[in-house]
Amino acid sequence: MAKILIVEDDEAMATALREGFGVEGHEVTVARDGIEGLTSARSNAPDLVLLDVMLPKMSGLDVCKQLRSEGRDVPIIMLTARGQEIDKVLGLKLGADDYVTKPFGFMELMARCEALLRRVEGRTAGVERYSFGDVTVDFKKAEARRKGKVLELSAREIRLLQYMVEHRGELLTREQILEAVWGYDQAPLTRTVDMHVAKLRKKIEPVPDEPVWIVTVHRMGYKFCG
Numbered sequence: 001m002a003k004i005l006i007v008e009d010d011e012a013m014a015t016a017l018r019e020g021f022g023v024e025g026h027e028v029t030v031a032r033d034g035i036e037g038l039t040s041a042r043s044n045a046p047d048l049v050l051l052d053v054m055l056p057k058m059s060g061l062d063v064c065k066q067l068r069s070e071g072r073d074v075p076i077i078m079l080t081a082r083g084q085e086i087d088k089v090l091g092l093k094l095g096a097d098d099y100v101t102k103p104f105g106f107m108e109l110m111a112r113c114e115a116l117l118r119r120v121e122g123r124t125a126g127v128e129r130y131s132f133g134d135v136t137v138d139f140k141k142a143e144a145r146r147k148g149k150v151l152e153l154s155a156r157e158i159r160l161l162q163y164m165v166e167h168r169g170e171l172l173t174r175e176q177i178l179e180a181v182w183g184y185d186q187a188p189l190t191r192t193v194d195m196h197v198a199k200l201r202k203k204i205e206p207v208p209d210e211p212v213w214i215v216t217v218h219r220m221g222y223k224f225c226g
Helices: 011-023 032-046 060-069 084-095 105-121 155-166 174-182 191-204
Strands: 001-009 027-030 048-052 076-080 098-101 129-132 135-138 142-148 214-218 221-224
Touching: 001 011, 011 027, 011 105, 027 032, 032 048, 032 060, 048 060, 048 098, 048 105, 060 076, 060 084, 060 098, 060 129, 076 105, 084 191, 098 105, 142 191, 155 191, 155 221, 174 191, 174 221, 191 214
Parallel strands: 001 027, 001 048, 048 076, 076 098
Antiparallel strands: 129 135, 135 142, 214 221
16 A cells, blocks of 8 residues: 545546545545645655646746755656646656656556556665765665755755666666656656766766766666776
């Protein structure tokens, strides 16, 4: 049984989701606006958040951004009625793990939630601490230091680095990285990986434009060489 937080202002949708997840045996909390959802996510420690994009008081995108800026890595699935690629890209860029476009089937949503929860459970058995060059990362504490000074890494950057470290020396395609770190694997959004790799390089590489740790494999993907 998982603790599911549903942040949805549409009463009929919220009720249907609450009843559906309840029947499946999950513990469900519902918030009706962005501020209430943010407060609940902070205080109730859910295992997964279903977060509508369009919310009163505070948008779902802003809620997601705030949670990630606080270092909270709870899995987040965005619910959007727009279906526009820019919203999907922005949501993933801000730290969402997946998105579902309304209208959607409940069984599809449940399958995505279960797959995401399994991926999160699998990550807990990974590398907890690793050092390369002048960088030391404690993945369990989500802390990184370079030459003893704290690095400001986002929750997504920590997860990206951990995945690469756990598969060091292997060629990782953008699709593999999206599936493992974002829980999403469609090709149109693979540039999301490039953007996050570029940000991460600026923080961990001696010379970001000449990377030695996260190396690009031309037209294929990336390889961590630590």
